[in-house]
Amino acid sequence: MKFNIDMEITVKQMMQIEENGHQMGFFRKLMMENAGAITTRHIVERYPDLRSVKIFVFAGLGNNGGDAFVVARHIAAFDGNPTVVLLGNPDKIKTEEANSNWKILEKMNSINLIITSDPSKIMLDADVIVDGILGTGIYGKIREPYSSAIDLINKSNAFKLSVDVPSGLDPDTGIVHDKCVKADLTITYHKMKIGMPKGQDMCGTIVVEKIGIPPEAEIGVLS
Numbered sequence: 001m002k003f004n005i006d007m008e009i010t011v012k013q014m015m016q017i018e019e020n021g022h023q024m025g026f027f028r029k030l031m032m033e034n035a036g037a038i039t040t041r042h043i044v045e046r047y048p049d050l051r052s053v054k055i056f057v058f059a060g061l062g063n064n065g066g067d068a069f070v071v072a073r074h075i076a077a078f079d080g081n082p083t084v085v086l087l088g089n090p091d092k093i094k095t096e097e098a099n100s101n102w103k104i105l106e107k108m109n110s111i112n113l114i115i116t117s118d119p120s121k122i123m124l125d126a127d128v129i130v131d132g133i134l135g136t137g138i139y140g141k142i143r144e145p146y147s148s149a150i151d152l153i154n155k156s157n158a159f160k161l162s163v164d165v166p167s168g169l170d171p172d173t174g175i176v177h178d179k180c181v182k183a184d185l186t187i188t189y190h191k192m193k194i195g196m197p198k199g200q201d202m203c204g205t206i207v208v209e210k211i212g213i214p215p216e217a218e219i220g221v222l223s
């Protein structure tokens with residue numbers, strides 16, 4: 001069987017592949033773990049001593065935020081002390097896998113947690129910002145508090161790493177309908193999303209990372 005390794009895919013195809021992988025027993029939670037782990041490696045490559053780096057991790061209530069929670073935990077495992085900014089009420093975290101990763105953070109003294117619906121008040125003295133606000137689940141105009149968080153992030157001179165997709169970019173078209181995090185580096189998972197190369201000015205450098213999804217999960221979707 002042949003698999004096309006260079007293919008760019010749509011959000012719909014990615015969701016089908018994710019669902020097929022999950023049904024095979026490679027659960028979403030495992031995908032999330034691998035996504036967060038590999039993303040952290042890119043931070044460690046640039047900043048080998050995380051003890052002296054001020055890292056802010058912005059997280060929305062979906063699975064893009066779930067990936068960001070995993071990044072924060074891995075940063076702590078590399079001796080960093082990240083601040084996680086949860087944009088909304090923890091009771092409103094949308095999925096079991098994201099929620100279980102949030103619950104771990106609540107037990108970690110090495111991580112500072114900020115829960116807010118008004119991020120404009122945050123003193124953002126960051127060296128590195130991890131953008132896990134919105135990923136492939138984006139639709140429509142950016143609503144609060146995500147909108148203010150994107151404005152705040154874009155005012156910062158920190159190195160900005162976007163999780164999967166810069167928050168605000170439509171991964172199918174590469175178009176920014178409203179506003180978007182302007183990233184230096186975007187780590188996207190499994191395969192390039194079809195719109196991202198067109199939105200490269202927002203994505204910065206794009207790196208595609210595999211997160212362990214079996215190629216067989218693509219059967220019926222890409223082959």
Ligand SMILES: NC(=O)C1=CN([C@@H]2O[C@H](COP(=O)(O)OP(=O)(O)OC[C@H]3O[C@@H](n4cnc5c(N)ncnc54)[C@H](O)[C@@H]3O)[C@@H](O)[C@H]2O)[C@@H](O)CC1
Pocket residue numbers: 014015017018028031032035060061062063064065066067094133134135136137138139140141142143144146163164165189190211
């Ligand atoms: N597809 C995959 O195989 C994997 C996906 N993962 C992550 O999951 C992400 C997708 O997660 P979700 O589907 O939960 O989606 P998101 O986390 O992108 O968005 C979640 C929620 O944001 C809200 N939202 C959407 N548009 C908005 C807007 N314009 N303003 C304000 N709020 C808005 C909606 O309520 C939506 O449910 C990916 O980008 C990736 O980071 C990873 O966990 C690894 C595996």
Ligand SMILES: [K+]
Pocket residue numbers: 064131132133134135162163164165166167
């Ligand atoms: K993002």
